Amino acid sequence: MDEELRQILQIFLEESSENLDVLEQGLLRLEQGPAAGEELNVIFRAAHSIKGGAATFGLDPVAEFTHVMETLLDQLRSGRRQADAAVVRVLLQAVDALRALLAGAVEDDATAALASAAPVREALEAVLAVVPGTDAAPAGPAGPAGPQATVGDEAAPAGEDAGGWRLQFLPHPDIWQQGNDPARILRALGGLGELHLRADLTQVPSLEALDPAQCHLGWQGVLRGEVSQAQIEELFDWVTEQCELRLEALDATALRSALAELDSSATGEAMAPAAATGNAADGAADPVGPAHETATPPAPRAAAAAPASVAGRSSNFMRVSTEKIDALLNLVGELVITQSMLQTFGGALEEDGKSGMRDGLLQLERHTRELQERVMQIRMLPISFTFNRLPRLVHDLSAKLDRQVELRFSGEHTELDKTVLEQLADPLVHLVRNALDHGIEAPAVREAKGKAPTGLLHLSAFHEAGNVIIRISDDGNGLDGERILAKARERGLIEPQETPDETQLHQLIFHPGFSTAEQVSDVSGRGVGMDVVSRNIVSLGGRIEVQSSPGVGTSFTIRLPLTLAILDGQLIRVGSQIYVVPLLAILETIQLRDAQLRAPVQNGEVCRVRDEYVPVVRLARLLDCREAQPEPAQMLMIVESDGQRIGLAVNDLLSQQQVVIKSLQHNYRHVPGIAGATILGDGRVALILDVQALSSLRCQPTRPLAPAALA
Amino acid sequence: MSLSERAPAPDTAPGLTAVTGEGDQYLTFVLGKEEYGVPILAVQSIQGYREVTPIPNTPAHVLGVINLRGAVVPVLDLRRQFELPAQFGPTTVIIIVRPDEACERVVGLVVDAVSDVYRLRREGIQPPPEFGGQIDAACLQGLVPVDGKMIVLLELNALIGQQASAASVAASLLHPQDSHLPG
Numbered sequence: 001m002d003e004e005l006r007q008i009l010q011i012f013l014e015e016s017s018e019n020l021d022v023l024e025q026g027l028l029r030l031e032q033g034p035a036a037g038e039e040l041n042v043i044f045r046a047a048h049s050i051k052g053g054a055a056t057f058g059l060d061p062v063a064e065f066t067h068v069m070e071t072l073l074d075q076l077r078s079g080r081r082q083a084d085a086a087v088v089r090v091l092l093q094a095v096d097a098l099r100a101l102l103a104g105a106v107e108d109d110a111t112a113a114l115a116s117a118a119p120v121r122e123a124l125e126a127v128l129a130v131v132p133g134t135d136a137a138p139a140g141p142a143g144p145a146g147p148q149a150t151v152g153d154e155a156a157p158a159g160e161d162a163g164g165w166r167l168q169f170l171p172h173p174d175i176w177q178q179g180n181d182p183a184r185i186l187r188a189l190g191g192l193g194e195l196h197l198r199a200d201l202t203q204v205p206s207l208e209a210l211d212p213a214q215c216h217l218g219w220q221g222v223l224r225g226e227v228s229q230a231q232i233e234e235l236f237d238w239v240t241e242q243c244e245l246r247l248e249a250l251d252a253t254a255l256r257s258a259l260a261e262l263d264s265s266a267t268g269e270a271m272a273p274a275a276a277t278g279n280a281a282d283g284a285a286d287p288v289g290p291a292h293e294t295a296t297p298p299a300p301r302a303a304a305a306a307p308a309s310v311a312g313r314s315s316n317f318m319r320v321s322t323e324k325i326d327a328l329l330n331l332v333g334e335l336v337i338t339q340s341m342l343q344t345f346g347g348a349l350e351e352d353g354k355s356g357m358r359d360g361l362l363q364l365e366r367h368t369r370e371l372q373e374r375v376m377q378i379r380m381l382p383i384s385f386t387f388n389r390l391p392r393l394v395h396d397l398s399a400k401l402d403r404q405v406e407l408r409f410s411g412e413h414t415e416l417d418k419t420v421l422e423q424l425a426d427p428l429v430h431l432v433r434n435a436l437d438h439g440i441e442a443p444a445v446r447e448a449k450g451k452a453p454t455g456l457l458h459l460s461a462f463h464e465a466g467n468v469i470i471r472i473s474d475d476g477n478g479l480d481g482e483r484i485l486a487k488a489r490e491r492g493l494i495e496p497q498e499t500p501d502e503t504q505l506h507q508l509i510f511h512p513g514f515s516t517a518e519q520v521s522d523v524s525g526r527g528v529g530m531d532v533v534s535r536n537i538v539s540l541g542g543r544i545e546v547q548s549s550p551g552v553g554t555s556f557t558i559r560l561p562l563t564l565a566i567l568d569g570q571l572i573r574v575g576s577q578i579y580v581v582p583l584l585a586i587l588e589t590i591q592l593r594d595a596q597l598r599a600p601v602q603n604g605e606v607c608r609v610r611d612e613y614v615p616v617v618r619l620a621r622l623l624d625c626r627e628a629q630p631e632p633a634q635m636l637m638i639v640e641s642d643g644q645r646i647g648l649a650v651n652d653l654l655s656q657q658q659v660v661i662k663s664l665q666h667n668y669r670h671v672p673g674i675a676g677a678t679i680l681g682d683g684r685v686a687l688i689l690d691v692q693a694l695s696s697l698r699c700q701p702t703r704p705l706a707p708a709a710l711a
Numbered sequence: 712m713s714l715s716e717r718a719p720a721p722d723t724a725p726g727l728t729a730v731t732g733e734g735d736q737y738l739t740f741v742l743g744k745e746e747y748g749v750p751i752l753a754v755q756s757i758q759g760y761r762e763v764t765p766i767p768n769t770p771a772h773v774l775g776v777i778n779l780r781g782a783v784v785p786v787l788d789l790r791r792q793f794e795l796p797a798q799f800g801p802t803t804v805i806i807i808v809r810p811d812e813a814c815e816r817v818v819g820l821v822v823d824a825v826s827d828v829y830r831l832r833r834e835g836i837q838p839p840p841e842f843g844g845q846i847d848a849a850c851l852q853g854l855v856p857v858d859g860k861m862i863v864l865l866e867l868n869a870l871i872g873q874q875a876s877a878a879s880v881a882a883s884l885l886h887p888q889d890s891h892l893p894g
Contacts, residue, residue, distance in 0.1 A: 333781070
């Protein structure tokens with residue numbers, strides 16, 4: 001295979017892997033509830049693309065295998081067969097087998113994959129052998145139904161009884177000159193019911209002949225829902241003179257076949273924008289329509305969020321390697337530094353009355369900042385990217401462990417830096433595994449306790465004060481404090497006479513090699529999980545906490561920085577050095593007066609702030625500042641550190657600015673109390689304080705360099 | 712750093728006398744009365760000494776960090792690491808080295824002055840003797856006699872890894888007052 005073909009093959013494999021994800025997620029949703037027609041179409045299209053691509057590249061085993069799968073999916077789509085649990089299970093196995101086959105194709109060694117795919121293919125054929133319409137129970141090698149299985153006859157697509165309209169809309173080329181925009185009409189049409197639309201590109205001339213002021217597009221579509229002809233015609237009222245509009249009323253059966261027809265013509269033409277609902281109408285109008293805001297966040301992988309975006313994405317997204325984006329981000333970072341340097345010099349010019357210069361600098365600042373934000377956004381992906389892996393895991397594990405689990409997501413559109421997301425995947429998988437294995441009890445046990453037999457596993461993500469919070473909570477058994485204590489004593493982690501409080505006790509589960517599971521299973525219990533979870537989170541600059549109450553449930557809270565690249569900072573002076581404090585951590589800053597200070601114990605000053613005594617941390621001392629003549633601190637900066645308010649005594653407050661975070665670890669190592677470094681306008685390096693860690697540093701002032709930090 | 716034969720390196724330090732001959736090239740520098748050498752392929756650049764941002768709570772020989780074209784690079788004071796009295800003069804420079812080709816880690820070394828570039832044959836390098844704990848012997852690659860003087864070749868990876876070694880940390884904890892930061 002020559003190099004060029006190999007590259008194209010690589011793209012096909014990447015796309016296939018995405019298509020497999022779409023397939024898998026779609027199948028899991030099928031299992032949860034009655035299938036909407038569009039859902040099945042998305043699944044079918046994913047399989048179809050894989051088959052087509054595989055045939056093109058001569059990957060015959062893949063193509064043949066997918067063909068069998070596709071036959072079954074086609075029966076589901078056309079309503080000839082119901083998607084019951086057994087069928088979905090076989091299809092899920094087929095997804096795995098297909099994944100292995102494709103992986104085998106990369107290594108030019110498909111023997112093992114073929115061998116494992118054979119029984120799955122037989123299972124698929126066995127399902128196909130059962131004539132649809134007869135009782136579908138014995139389909140495939142029968143096994144226990146999955147925990148969330150829906151009974152077959154419930155799977156009738158929702159809204160199936162509703163009729164609809166087939167419509168053809170061919171605007172005249174001069175429609176825009178009259179001030180009408182077909183995209184707007186189509187969008188309004190989508191508001192009436194479920195709109196499936198396909199652009200007719202046959203009238204589009206070649207590029208040389210193309211007049212961008214003319215409309216060369218037409219649309220064919222199917223509108224599902226109880227909509228009257230008058231309602232539709234009202235939307236086209238303004239353009240009746242400038243278009244051809246054909247409407248045809250459809251009953252339920254005719255609607256289904258019209259939909260299938262529309263879809264098959266869509267999948268048949270690779271160049272045509274894929275048909276889709278609602279917002280895909282925007283997509284279809286995009287190539288000619290005036291620029292308009294992107295309605296959905298740029299989320300190429302947000303497949304589970306909305307099936308419509310799956311279908312519409314091919315026309316709206318392009319693949320860019322992460323390296324290119326990172327190079328861009330680095331350059332923008334440099335630009336920000338240069339800009340703040342210019343601003344420093346520009347400040348000196350101001351007296352000369354060179355207002356043109358000042359305006360230019362102000363504009364530069366605005367544009368730089370905007371550019372920076374935009375580039376940052378490129379790297380942001382919704383957390384559903386990571387969440388989407390979990391339904392399959394929960395599906396498989398709950399069957400294996402005999403649990404009934406409802407997996408619920410909220411805030412899956414919360415966006416996070418791609419690097420953070422990728423490194424978050426493993427910890428999340430660990431936590432979900434743990435929740436199923438240790439947390440949620442078997443149905444019988446739950447019922448005996450008076451709980452619902454189905455346990456709830458809730459993953460939520462949201463923003464809070466410049467952080468992203470991800471919470472994984474279950475309503476299971478909770479942490480067993482006594483057993484943790486016994487285990488910790490047994491391992492010598494705590495002294496026999498010591499009685500740690502609840503928080504300390506819970507924190508022990510993050511200790512390496514700590515597990516209270518009585519039996520080591522292949523799911524969890526080896527005690528290698530939680531310390532890895534904790535370490536991964538800390539390496540991302542985040543923290544993990546656990547709250548648990550016995551018998552009621554456990555909840556893990558992961559706190560992560562929004563991005564690893566930029567920070568709104570307050571510059572402070574400590575001695576002769578400048579440090580950066582994250583602006584979001586600062587609650588308030590007050591003048592420090594000796595009269596407010598009390599020292600109940602040595603090295604333990606507190607300051608009275610209104611009616612509260614706040615512990616004072618002298619940064620000059622904590623940061624090991626060795627000045628010949630220490631000058632007294634002037635300001636007290638109240639920050640929240642590790643859940644408590646502390647006051648940082650500093651010499652001076654300087655400006656506030658956005659700083660680009662540079663890693664200290666890259667060339668050196670992690671330093672306790674320091675989150676990173678940045679480069680100031682004058683080219684000097686300033687360290688960024690890790691406010692969260694400061695309060696724990698404060699607790700050990702006599703040995704600021706914790707031995708653990710040397711590793 | 713392996714001592715295998717290499718293609719001749721470009722002259723990365725203009726103005727220094729290049730000695731022709733066979734063998735690997737070494738950049739030498741002066742520290743107190745001794746001359747030390749590092750493989751020239753590991754040297755990225757030589758920077759004039761400038762203000763360093765100290766990092767709190769680190770061993771004394773870690774002077775701090777500097778901005779090297781947008782990257783934050785730690786700077787080690789070799790005088791302090793070799794337990795010589797601190798001294799900064801007009802010829803004091805920071806040699807930027809990248810000890811491991813496989814790793815992007817870059818570190819600056821503060822030395823009294825750069826000296827010369829030599830080609831040294833592998834056979835001429837003698838193993839380092841024991842120094843009685845003064846300097847960790849692992850930091851030394853060997854000794855070479857050149858033109859009647861001795862050049863001490865440094866093992867960069869060990870030298871830089873030493874920044875976090877227990878001994879130096881213990882030293883900084885025992886004598887925190889000894890470690891006045893410059894600048």
